[in-house]
Amino acid sequence: MADFTNGFWNLWIIVLTVLGIAGCALLLWQQSSWKVKKGDQPVAGSTTGHVWDEDLTELNNPLPRWWMWLFYLTIFFSVGYLIAYPGLGNLPGTLGWHSTSEHDADVKQAEAKYGPLFDSYLKQDLKVVAADPQAHAIGERLFLTYCAQCHGSDARGNKGFPNLTDNDWLHGGTPEIIKETILKGRHGVMPPMAAAVGSAQDVDNVANYVLSLSGSAHDPIKAELGKPKFAACAACHGAGGVGNQTIGAPNLSDKIWLYGGSIDTIKETINKGRDNTMPAFGEFLGEPKVHVLAAYVWSLSNKPSNAAAK
Amino acid sequence: MNKAAMTPRQGKEGDPPPQADAQRDQGSKDGKDDYAVVRMYAAREQIYPREIQGRFASLRWLCVFLTQLVFYGLPWINWNGRQAVLFDLAARKFYLFGLVLWPQDFIWLAALLIICAFSLFLFTAIAGRVWCGYACPQTVYTEIFLWIERRIEGNRSARMRLDRQPWSFDKLWRKSAKHFAWASVALWTGISFVGYFSPIRDLLPEIGRFALGPWESFWIVFYAFATYGNAGWMREQVCKYMCPYARFQSAMFDRDSLVITYDDARGEPRMPVAKAARLKEGSKAGDCIDCTMCVQVCPTGIDIRQGLQYMCIGCAACVDACDSVMDKIDRPRGLIRYSTENAIEQGFSTPEIRRRLFRPRILIYTAILGTVISLFLGSLVVRTPLKLDVIRDRGSMGREVEDGIIENVYRLQVINTDERGHRYRISASGIEGLTVDPAGPIELAATQTLMVPVRVRAPHGAGESGSNKIHIELQAEDQPALHVSEKAVFLVPRR
Numbered sequence: 001m002a003d004f005t006n007g008f009w010n011l012w013i014i015v016l017t018v019l020g021i022a023g024c025a026l027l028l029w030q031q032s033s034w035k036v037k038k039g040d041q042p043v044a045g046s047t048t049g050h051v052w053d054e055d056l057t058e059l060n061n062p063l064p065r066w067w068m069w070l071f072y073l074t075i076f077f078s079v080g081y082l083i084a085y086p087g088l089g090n091l092p093g094t095l096g097w098h099s100t101s102e103h104d105a106d107v108k109q110a111e112a113k114y115g116p117l118f119d120s121y122l123k124q125d126l127k128v129v130a131a132d133p134q135a136h137a138i139g140e141r142l143f144l145t146y147c148a149q150c151h152g153s154d155a156r157g158n159k160g161f162p163n164l165t166d167n168d169w170l171h172g173g174t175p176e177i178i179k180e181t182i183l184k185g186r187h188g189v190m191p192p193m194a195a196a197v198g199s200a201q202d203v204d205n206v207a208n209y210v211l212s213l214s215g216s217a218h219d220p221i222k223a224e225l226g227k228p229k230f231a232a233c234a235a236c237h238g239a240g241g242v243g244n245q246t247i248g249a250p251n252l253s254d255k256i257w258l259y260g261g262s263i264d265t266i267k268e269t270i271n272k273g274r275d276n277t278m279p280a281f282g283e284f285l286g287e288p289k290v291h292v293l294a295a296y297v298w299s300l301s302n303k304p305s306n307a308a309a310k
Numbered sequence: 311m312n313k314a315a316m317t318p319r320q321g322k323e324g325d326p327p328p329q330a331d332a333q334r335d336q337g338s339k340d341g342k343d344d345y346a347v348v349r350m351y352a353a354r355e356q357i358y359p360r361e362i363q364g365r366f367a368s369l370r371w372l373c374v375f376l377t378q379l380v381f382y383g384l385p386w387i388n389w390n391g392r393q394a395v396l397f398d399l400a401a402r403k404f405y406l407f408g409l410v411l412w413p414q415d416f417i418w419l420a421a422l423l424i425i426c427a428f429s430l431f432l433f434t435a436i437a438g439r440v441w442c443g444y445a446c447p448q449t450v451y452t453e454i455f456l457w458i459e460r461r462i463e464g465n466r467s468a469r470m471r472l473d474r475q476p477w478s479f480d481k482l483w484r485k486s487a488k489h490f491a492w493a494s495v496a497l498w499t500g501i502s503f504v505g506y507f508s509p510i511r512d513l514l515p516e517i518g519r520f521a522l523g524p525w526e527s528f529w530i531v532f533y534a535f536a537t538y539g540n541a542g543w544m545r546e547q548v549c550k551y552m553c554p555y556a557r558f559q560s561a562m563f564d565r566d567s568l569v570i571t572y573d574d575a576r577g578e579p580r581m582p583v584a585k586a587a588r589l590k591e592g593s594k595a596g597d598c599i600d601c602t603m604c605v606q607v608c609p610t611g612i613d614i615r616q617g618l619q620y621m622c623i624g625c626a627a628c629v630d631a632c633d634s635v636m637d638k639i640d641r642p643r644g645l646i647r648y649s650t651e652n653a654i655e656q657g658f659s660t661p662e663i664r665r666r667l668f669r670p671r672i673l674i675y676t677a678i679l680g681t682v683i684s685l686f687l688g689s690l691v692v693r694t695p696l697k698l699d700v701i702r703d704r705g706s707m708g709r710e711v712e713d714g715i716i717e718n719v720y721r722l723q724v725i726n727t728d729e730r731g732h733r734y735r736i737s738a739s740g741i742e743g744l745t746v747d748p749a750g751p752i753e754l755a756a757t758q759t760l761m762v763p764v765r766v767r768a769p770h771g772a773g774e775s776g777s778n779k780i781h782i783e784l785q786a787e788d789q790p791a792l793h794v795s796e797k798a799v800f801l802v803p804r805r
Contacts, residue, residue, distance in 0.1 A: 035345045062352040064551055066544075144721065144761060149705050153721045153763035158706040 010089040017088055025075050032068055118288030121295075126175035129295035130302070139296025142289060146281065147297075155300050159259055160276060165300045168256045172245045173301065179294035183287065185280030188248045192273035196232040206230055207266040213241040213253045216261060356473065357546060357611040359456065360466040360603070364630025366443075373444040374453050382498070385505035390729060397507050403757065409690070410757065412727050414697055421686045428682060432675040434559050436667065437568040437648070439624030442555070448548050449625065451499070451541035452609065455492055462488045466606065492542045493534070500534030546610040550621050560620065565651040566666040570624055572604075572615045572646050573597075573654060583639050597645050603635055604628035604646055614646055695728035700782050700798040703763075708801035714770030718800050722762045724784065726754035732786040736764060740780030741800060743769040751787055766800060773802045 047057040085093040092098075121129050129135045144153060150161040157163035162170060171177055171186060197206050205226030210233075211218035230241070236249040243251030250258060259265050259274065281290060387394040389407050396405045404411040411418060433440050442449060463469045463484050475481055505513055508526055516522050522530070540548050549556055563569075577598035586595035598615070605613045607627040612619055614628045632646040653663050703719040711717050726732055733751040738744040747765045754760055766782070778800040786792035 032351055033347050033349045036348055038344055038346050040346075062350055064547055065351040065353045066547070067551065068351040141761075144763070148703070148721075148763075152706050152719050153703050154719050154765055155763075156717075156719070156765070158709070161705075 012089075014089040014091070017082070021075060021078055025072075028068065028071050028075075115288070118286075118292065122288045122291045126179065126291065126295045126298065129292060130175065130299040135292050136296060136299065139292045139299075142285075142293045143296055146285065147293070155297070160274075162258060163256070164297055166256060167301050168251060168254060169245065170243075170248045170250055170258075173298070175294055175298040178298050179290060181278060182285075182290045182294055182297070183280065183282035186248060186276075186278040188274070188276040188278075190236075190249075190269065190274040192271060193232060194271045197229050197270060202226065202229050203267055203270050204263075206233070206270060207263055210241065210252050210266055211261070211263065214255050214261075216255065218263075354547060355611070357609065358466045358469050358606075359609045359627070360606040360631075361460060362607045362627050362630045362634075364633060366626035367630050370444050370449070370453060370625065374450050377445060377447075377450055378454075382502050385502060385510040393509050393511070395506060396509060399507055410695075410727055410729060412697070412725065414725075415693075415727075418686065418690065421682060421689075424682050425679065425686060428675060428679040430555070431562050432672070432679055434562040435564065435567055435671050435675055437624075438563065438570070439556075439559060439622070442549065442553075442623040443625035446623075448540060448545075448553070449609075449623065451495075451537055452545050454495060455541040456609075458491045458495070459488055462491065489542075492538055496534040496538035496541075497530070499537045500530040500532070503533045504529050546621070546623075549610055549623050556620055556623075564669075564671060566653075566663075566669060568648045568650055568663075569618055570614060570622060570626055570629060570646065571618065571649045571651070571654050573644070573649075574615075575654075577615065577645050597636070597641050599635070599639065601635055603631040607631045618651070694792060694794055695726070696732070696734070696784060696786070696792055696794050697723075697725040697727060698782070698784050698794045698796045699723035699725075700796045702799060708803050710803060711767075716768045716770075716773070716800075716802050718766050720764055720766060720782065720798060722764055722782065722784075723759065724752065724754060724762060725759045726757060728792075729756050731755045731758075732788060732792065734784045734786055736762075737783045737785070738766045738780055738798075739783065741768045741773040741778055743772055744780065744800075746782070766798075768800065768802065773800060775802050775804045777801055 046060050048060045050058045082088050083093065084095045085097055087093065121132070121135055124132075143151075143155065147155070151157050151164055152161075155164040162168075167173060169177075170188065171181055194200075194203055197203050205222045206229045207226070208218045208222035209224075209226035209230050212220070212223040233241070236247060237243055237252050238249075241252035243249045243253075255261065257265070258276075259269060281293075285293070384395050385393060389405075392405060394405070394407050398405065402413050404415075430441060459469065463472055472481055472484065501513065501517070502510070504510075504526055507529075508523075513522075513526065516526075517530075544552075576596065578596040579594065580596050580598040580600040581589075582599055589595050602613075604615065605611070605628075607630070608614070609625060609627065610621045610623060612621045614622065626648070628646050629648070633643040636643050636645055650658070650663055650666070652658065652666070658666075699722070701721040701723065703721065706719055708716050708718050722736070724734065731754060733753045735750045736746045736752070737749065738746050745767045747767065752760065752762055764782075766780070768778075780798050780800045781795045782798050783795045784793060
């Protein structure tokens with residue numbers, strides 16, 4: 001990757017670095033001894049003549065010579081470093097080290113370490129994986145890392161994000177479908193239906209009818225008026241509002257609501273529609289991890305011990 | 311601040327200025343004799359400390375034995391089926407006998423450093439560089455290395471002779487044997503050091519099989535090299551030029567701190583015993599016979615008779631040397647002794663010196679040190695081997711579920727720092743009728759960490775709209791006293 005847009009700055013850095021190091025070496029060499037007129041040279045053990053705090057003086061003793069060699073050593077080290085590692089402008093260094101390749105190597109190492117474990121799970125049936133306590137623990141960690149932001153740490157969802165611990169599924173709740181959902185993502189769209197339903201009064205009536213489907217509190221007269229208008233909705237949600245998992249249309253006849261079950265929320269849904277996206281994790285996590293994750297999510301609403309018996 | 315500690319008194323008249331010749335190169339060969347070259351860096355002059363016996367030398371050897379017994383021995387002690395003292399960096403757990411410290415317990419490490427710092431202040435204010443003279447690793451290892459050197463190369467004069475000699479078989483084998491012995495001690499020191507971080511009983515077989523990890527190898531070699539270099543080659547250079555403590559210790563000194571002093575009034579003028587005996591009535595003879603024993607035994611090569619110097623590490627070798635000489639010439643001991651500047655100047659007696667211990671500086675250091683140590687020990691005793699972090703779910707605020715119950719989701723990071731497994735119950739308090747689901751019990755094995763998502767529920771209408779302060783609590787089933795309570799925020803949606 002080019003750090004600089006033209007070669008000048010690259011060269012500029014190289015020249016500055018080299019001059020800096022050479023300058024330090026020169027200064028050190030040149031200053032390690034100097035000529036003075038005879039009689040002017042300081043005497044060891046004498047003071048610099050610098051007095052402070054009334055009687056505090058500074059001794060004029062030379063530094064030990066090994067100290068100077070340490071300075072030279074740092075210069076030697078810096079030259080060696082710049083040859084081996086990238087540091088001189090864009091020059092890559094003879095060792096070919098790069099932070100990105102180091103990261104890649106780390107990832108590869110982790111994959112080599114944990115890959116076989118995930119691969120062994122991938123070969124097993126999802127329900128078997130769900131019954132494995134170790135896979136469950138791994139799945140929970142994956143869930144807390146990648147899924148909890150939307151679906152909550154307890155997997156019970158939020159407004160607009162489905163609860164994964166009940167048995168109500170938008171696209172189907174078999175482990176295979178859950179896996180597909182995680183791998184490929186989902187896009188749930190409900191178009192704005194106000195125009196198809198009719199007037200604002202009609203929308204109010206339909207909303208009351210929808211509430212009546214699940215036996216929730218509603219206005220029976222309005223619901224009766226709204227019933228014929230529901231025909232516009234039945235195309236997706238079915239005649240009795242039981243939903244359709246093949247197109248992801250929610251079941252309206254239970255008390256589980258994705259956005260909330262109040263009359264105002266339902267009216268808002270009818271008027272404005274809803275657009276809901278579950279991102280695809282397949283490419284990002286890879287199938288082996290998704291496999292474990294799907295088994296975990298399925299197990300949240302299905303006790304794997306029972307499933308094995310079924 | 312004690313200024314005398316920074317500036318040595320100048321040498322007596324007639325003394326050659328120290329190192330004067332080493333620093334000056336006279337003239338140059340091409341006839342420009344009007345100029346002299348001044349070197350900014352001086353070569354080290356080898357110091358050949360003479361061996362000395364005496365009270366303080368014995369005390370130092372006792373310290374050498376004690377510190378090395380602890381340093382080399384501690385990694386080999388086992389406790390509860392593991393190494394008693396092990397700083398397991400990879401697992402991030404520090405084992406100290408029954409105590410297991412986690413990264414969260416670093417506050418105690420900070421407290422330990424504070425205790426060490428104030429101890430140093432206190433000891434320095436009372437008795438100067440006692441740490442340097444008796445317990446500092448630099449001193450201790452130099453002492454061991456010097457002992458080896460004496461065993462192989464002989465005493466001071468023999469060593470000086472050997473170094474002046476041209477290379478011979480005798481010199482070669484003595485030097486090789488010395489360096490081999492030094493390197494062996496240094497290597498063992500390096501291995502023991504790494505043994506504090508990586509179980510030492512596994513370390514030795516791994517060395518045998520050449521199966522050490524890169525970091526273990528690096529630190530063994532590094533620490534061994536540092537020991538060999540510092541105790542064998544650098545010696546007093548470390549104390550004089552590298553040690554930061556030598557640079558700031560004068561700030562903790564005052565004129566009532568015990569230091570190693572030469573009693574000028576008693577010692578001067580120096581003269582041999584015979585000359586003193588011939589002296590006329592009324593003229594004064596000092597007790598110092600200028601035998602230079604105090605200079606010969608000094609590991610930093612200074613002359614204590616020039617007064618207090620920062621290069622003096624307070625090892626009291628000169629005290630032992632001078633005492634032995636005074637015994638021989640039948641004069642009272644203590645020409646060079648532990649005393650204070652005030653005592654020397656004003657002729658205090660020992661009780662008077664002792665009374666001056668109770669000065670504000672000492673009392674304040676003691677009070678602070680005592681407080682920190684009691685807090686440190688107290689908090690260690692009452693610490694709970696259970697930790698709880700409460701992380702609110704950011705994705706969901708409070709949500710209303712059936713019957714108007716308000717539910718908040720938390721992730722509990724539970725850390726059982728105990729070396730036994732426990733089962734814990736989870737509860738919450740702060741709002742009337744709070745319940746936790748699941749309330750447990752959750753089971754944690756010894757030193758296990760677990761992330762538990764929980765829902766905390768408040769009944770309909772309870773709590774203020776907005777945020778409420780609650781506490782989430784954990785209690786061990788088998789040990790009710792083992793419980794923690796952690797603050798959390800419970801959100802109730804606005805109605």
